Amino acid sequence: MKVTALISDELIAEAMELAQAKNITETLKIALQEYVATQKLKAASQMIAAEPLEFYWTAEELREKNNS
Numbered sequence: 001m002k003v004t005a006l007i008s009d010e011l012i013a014e015a016m017e018l019a020q021a022k023n024i025t026e027t028l029k030i031a032l033q034e035y036v037a038t039q040k041l042k043a044a045s046q047m048i049a050a051e052p053l054e055f056y057w058t059a060e061e062l063r064e065k066n067n068s
Contacts, residue, residue: 012024021027057065 012027015021015031016024016027019027019030021030
């Protein structure tokens with residue numbers, strides 16, 4: 001997909017340096033992948049916070065099950 005965007009040279013330069021990318025396209029791909037991954041992690045953590053994991057056995061019970 002071809003895109004035209006107005007982004008400051010300073011921001012692009014900083015992003016390229018941090019991403020260790022060779023060009024703007026690679027920089028934008030890395031930045032978007034990182035953004036999507038971060039948003040997915042946030043959504044997962046919010047879901048876990050809303051409905052925390054429940055453990056049915058104590059640590060000792062789990063050790064006993066693993067040793068048998």
